[in-house]
Amino acid sequence: MAGRPQMSLDEIREQVQTCRKCQLCEGRTNVVFGVGNPSARVLIVGEAPGKNEDLQGEPFVGAAGKYLNDLLAIAGLSREDVFIANVLKCRPPSNRDPRPEEIEACADYLREQTRAIDPDFIVTLGNFATKFILKTDVGITRLRGTLQQAGRFKVFPIFHPAAALYDGKKREALENDFATLGELLGNRE
Numbered sequence: 001m002a003g004r005p006q007m008s009l010d011e012i013r014e015q016v017q018t019c020r021k022c023q024l025c026e027g028r029t030n031v032v033f034g035v036g037n038p039s040a041r042v043l044i045v046g047e048a049p050g051k052n053e054d055l056q057g058e059p060f061v062g063a064a065g066k067y068l069n070d071l072l073a074i075a076g077l078s079r080e081d082v083f084i085a086n087v088l089k090c091r092p093p094s095n096r097d098p099r100p101e102e103i104e105a106c107a108d109y110l111r112e113q114t115r116a117i118d119p120d121f122i123v124t125l126g127n128f129a130t131k132f133i134l135k136t137d138v139g140i141t142r143l144r145g146t147l148q149q150a151g152r153f154k155v156f157p158i159f160h161p162a163a164a165l166y167d168g169k170k171r172e173a174l175e176n177d178f179a180t181l182g183e184l185l186g187n188r189e
């Protein structure tokens, strides 16, 4: 990426909206580019759009989205403070796992988004986003709640809110980790 001119978020969005670089373009209703503050200190990265996200064109809508809002509040954040994006911008059919060729085709968009936003922290939600950003095989259960580094970015892996909706233990871990995030950001004592 060195030497490439920096694109604005709007320029990246324009490219993504019409992207047909992988087969996932065939089944999408909407591209889910991501949403939030273009100069956020915190970039939240999930895996890929689900059914509701595909229908509405926004990440983290529905029950998992509402829970994410509650978690952000624990860290002293609101949706307007952060930017939320996924590794993949189009929904995999039946929410199957993303395939390597799809990730390869799509990953540059997230890289460009990260350059444009230039956050202090990247919060990775769940195994997939964490492994992708940290280039690691270590699972989320071991990495969650620990501060990591990827290039010049601080990375804070946590469980995926959707995985915790009906799992009390994971909810407790998520809530603790968002409290820690708030402390790291200086929003909590």
Ligand code: SF4
Residues within 6 Å of the ligand: 016, 019, 020, 021, 022, 023, 024, 025, 031, 088, 089, 090, 102, 105, 106
């Ligand atoms: S998933 Fe990414 S690479 Fe594939 S069509 Fe959608 S925007 Fe393009």
